Amino acid sequence: MQLASRLTDYWVTRFKRVWKGTIFTSFLTPFLYLAAMGVGLGSFIDDNAGPAALGGITYLAFIGPGLLATTAMQTGIFESTYPVMGGFKWHGYYFSMAASPLTPSDIVAGHLTFIGFRIFAACGVFLAVLAGFGALESWWGALVALAVSVLVGLAHATPMVGLTSRMQSEAGFALVFRLGLMPMFLFSGAFFPITQLPSAITWLAYLTPIWHGVDLTRMLTLGSIDTATALLHFGYLLACVVAGWFYAVSGFAKRLAL
Amino acid sequence: MVSARGLRKSYGDFEAVKGIDVEVGKGEAFGFLGPNGAGKSSTMRMIAAVSPLTSGSLQILGMDPALQGSQIRARLGICPQEDTLDNELSVFENLAVYGRYFGMSRRESASRTHELLDFVQLSDRAKAKVETLSGGMKRRLTVARSLVNSPDLLLLDEPTTGLDPQARHQLWDRLFRLKQQGVTLVLTTHYMDEAEQLCDRLVVMDKGVIVAGGSPAELIVEHSTREVTELRFGVGEHEAMAAKVGDLAERVEVLPDRLLLYTDDGEAAAVAVHDRGLRPISSLVRRATLEDVFLHLTGRSLVD
Numbered sequence: 001m002q003l004a005s006r007l008t009d010y011w012v013t014r015f016k017r018v019w020k021g022t023i024f025t026s027f028l029t030p031f032l033y034l035a036a037m038g039v040g041l042g043s044f045i046d047d048n049a050g051p052a053a054l055g056g057i058t059y060l061a062f063i064g065p066g067l068l069a070t071t072a073m074q075t076g077i078f079e080s081t082y083p084v085m086g087g088f089k090w091h092g093y094y095f096s097m098a099a100s101p102l103t104p105s106d107i108v109a110g111h112l113t114f115i116g117f118r119i120f121a122a123c124g125v126f127l128a129v130l131a132g133f134g135a136l137e138s139w140w141g142a143l144v145a146l147a148v149s150v151l152v153g154l155a156h157a158t159p160m161v162g163l164t165s166r167m168q169s170e171a172g173f174a175l176v177f178r179l180g181l182m183p184m185f186l187f188s189g190a191f192f193p194i195t196q197l198p199s200a201i202t203w204l205a206y207l208t209p210i211w212h213g214v215d216l217t218r219m220l221t222l223g224s225i226d227t228a229t230a231l232l233h234f235g236y237l238l239a240c241v242v243a244g245w246f247y248a249v250s251g252f253a254k255r256l257a258l
Numbered sequence: 259m260v261s262a263r264g265l266r267k268s269y270g271d272f273e274a275v276k277g278i279d280v281e282v283g284k285g286e287a288f289g290f291l292g293p294n295g296a297g298k299s300s301t302m303r304m305i306a307a308v309s310p311l312t313s314g315s316l317q318i319l320g321m322d323p324a325l326q327g328s329q330i331r332a333r334l335g336i337c338p339q340e341d342t343l344d345n346e347l348s349v350f351e352n353l354a355v356y357g358r359y360f361g362m363s364r365r366e367s368a369s370r371t372h373e374l375l376d377f378v379q380l381s382d383r384a385k386a387k388v389e390t391l392s393g394g395m396k397r398r399l400t401v402a403r404s405l406v407n408s409p410d411l412l413l414l415d416e417p418t419t420g421l422d423p424q425a426r427h428q429l430w431d432r433l434f435r436l437k438q439q440g441v442t443l444v445l446t447t448h449y450m451d452e453a454e455q456l457c458d459r460l461v462v463m464d465k466g467v468i469v470a471g472g473s474p475a476e477l478i479v480e481h482s483t484r485e486v487t488e489l490r491f492g493v494g495e496h497e498a499m500a501a502k503v504g505d506l507a508e509r510v511e512v513l514p515d516r517l518l519l520y521t522d523d524g525e526a527a528a529v530a531v532h533d534r535g536l537r538p539i540s541s542l543v544r545r546a547t548l549e550d551v552f553l554h555l556t557g558r559s560l561v562d
Contacts, residue, residue: 003328009364010355017346092342096403098308099336100359101328257309 003102007110010093015114026122030071030129037191038063038133057222064135065221066190068126068145069152069213073188075122076153077181079115080160081173087111088165088255095256104252108245112157119153120146137223145220148234152213155237158244165251189214209240259284259411259442260305264314267300274300276466277314287443289460291453291548293558297466298446299339302415305444306336319410332360335409339416341400343388349375350384353403360407367406374402378432394425401432412436414445418452430455450548462552469555474548481554482546483508485524489517489531489538499536506530511553520550 042059054062087094097107127142136142163176187194187201188210194202205211216233219225260282267275275297282288290298303309304316307323307330316323318330343352350371357367375381378398388396397417404412417433418426433456437443447453453460454474461471470477487507491499500512506527507519521527524543531538552558 003359003361006359006361009358013347013351013355014344091344091346092340093344095338096342096344096356097359099306099331099334099338099342100356100407101332101361102359103328258303 001103001105001109004106004109004113006102007097007106007113010097011110011114011117015117026125027129030067030126033067034060034064034129034133034135037067038135058135060133060135061137061222062218063191064130064133065145065217066188066214068123068130068149068221069210069217070185070188070190071126072119072123072149072153073156073184073210073213074181075119076115076155076157077160077176079118080157081164081176082170084111084161084164085167085170085173089170094252098256104256105249107256108161108248108252112154112161112245112248115157115161116150116154119150119157123149123153137221141221141223145217148213148217148220151234151237151241152209152217155209155213155240155244158241158248160244162244162247162251165248165255184208184210209237212236259286259319260288260444261317262301262305262314263316265301265304265311265316266313267297267304267309268312274466275304278461278463278466278468280461280468282442282444284442285440287437287445287456287458289444289453289457290446290463291448291450291457291460291552292446292463293448293552295465296448296463298463299415301463302413302444302446306334306413307331308336332407333410335404335407335412337400337404337412337414337417339419341396343396343399343403345389346387348385348387349380349391349399352388352399353406356403357406362407370406370408374405377405378402379428392425394421394428397421397425398429398432401429405436409441411442411444414443416446416448418447418449426452450552453548462548462555464552464556464558470551477548477551478546481551483520484522484546485520486544486546486550487519487521487524487527487531488542488544489519489528490515490540491517491538499538502534502536503531509554518550518553520546520554 038060042063045053045059051057094107098104123146127136127146130136131142187197187205188208189205194205194211197205212233216230219230260280262278262280264277264279265275266273266277278301290301292298300309304311304323305318307318307327310324319333321330323330347355353371353374354367357370358364362370372381375384378401380395380399380402383391383395388399391399401414401417414433418429421429430452433443437456443456445456457474459471459473461468462477463469470481472480489499496512496517500510500517503517503519504510507521509520511518511520519527528541528543531541
């Protein structure tokens with residue numbers, strides 16, 4: 001993994017080619033979500049149920065950190081599907097890296113660093129939009145939440161990179177998005193407390209890394225931190241990153257060693 | 259530079275390379291000649307320290323690829339069968355970024371890139387995106403990329419497959435210059451003219467084994483006559499005609515579209531055929547090539 005920094009120029013060069021095309025939409029998506037769900041649906045909920053329903057906070061303050069965590073998850077998973085498949089199938093950049101002194105773990109580390117940067121950028125934009133809605137309590141909390149978002153994103157990216165490296169065709173991504181990403185997005189606890197669900201499904205949600213991400217991010221932005229729970233969330237997300245890392249490196253080693 | 263003993267490679271039940279011995283010395287241009295599926299590319303990937311061997315022993319630059327793969331690759335130039343260029347990056351970026359993988363500084367990599375683009379005559383396309391290049395240009399760019407780290411050993415897998423004749427000659431010229439500079443070349447090809455042009459020494463591979471080895475001239479002397487008379491008759495007549503002319507040559511091969519008479523005096527054989535009252539649609543006398551060697555050794559043509 002010690003040679004991974006030699007890949008910096010490659011990823012910077014690639015990024016320079018694409019970033020201008022994505023800048024507008026990266027602001028638009030969070031804006032639309034927060035306007036519709038946070039303000040539109042939020043004022044309806046706040047007017048009818050009152051702040052007591054959510055423990056004394058507005059729906060916008062409730063959903064903001066939830067959507068931040070799911071943004072991290074979505075970015076992490078998207079960046080680990082087509083761009084990873086492309087390195088094997090369409091552009092072959094992994095194979096050219098493998099022909100150099102770089103090892104599979106260098107190659108995985110290089111791409112994951114780039115994915116981490118994409119998550120950081122997407123979540124940074126999201127927080128900026130959230131600040132625009134006046135929904136940020138403290139800058140300090142926002143910065144910690146941003147760091148945690150990268151962890152949340154990588155907890156999803158590492159296993160997804162591993163899965164993609166084992167897939168021969170991009171056709172499987174539709175399944176991943178519909179059966180994996182979509183339910184995790186909806187039942188992550190971002191939109192409503194998952195204790196509202198039947199207990200079997202609640203327990204299923206506890207097992208997903210995104211629930212831990214949403215709850216941890218929410219604690220940080222609202223400042224209502226329960227240390228033991230926060231550490232449990234942090235540990236669970238870190239465990240996902242570590243397990244996903246080994247899964248990804250072994251997948252790359254197999255695929256590149258034909 | 260390369261030393262292999264009993265080298266084998268299996269993919270599941272399929273055995274691609276079935277125990278080969280190869281020695282390549284410094285400054286040599288060494289070739290693997292054989293049809294598609296002979297096991298050439300699998301052998302090359304093992305020598306490139308990318309693909310682990312199934313069994314046997316292999317030393318590259320005096321090192322063991324299983325233990326020192328990264329150190330070996332640092333001194334190799336690899337030109338794979340399929341161009342693994344990044345289509346979304348420019349010609350210049352593809353090379354400059356690649357030099358960084360070898361630990362070169364940004365400045366060093368950029369100046370080496372300019373030098374190499376000049377060498378493969380692509381300087382005027384430096385800013386173009388790779389996807390706009392022709393097949394021959396992409397191939398030259400891939401060769402240039404494999405030279406970024408000034409390798410001690412250059413591996414070329416099917417360097418000119420899919421190129422038009424002009425592009426092939428351009429690439430051969432560049433490879434020939436490298437050879438003169440003392441770079442050790444190992445290449446695979448299924449073109450006998452390419453093997454004859456570039457290789458000091460080669461092995462003929464078929465179905466995962468080496469069936470013969472030596473310099474191109476040695477192989478022809480050993481496995482063929484000096485000349486070949488090619489006779490073309492009507493469709494379906496070749497088998498019957500072979501019986502009528504069999505005694506005029508040391509050996510006769512029947513191909514679907516022609517007869518090959520192996521003899522040291524091709525002109526005399528052609529005259530003798532004529533004297534028997536046989537009238538082929540066309541006849542041609544030529545020198546024997548590696549194609550004939552391959553045909554003799556395996557009973558099949560190189561390019562199907």
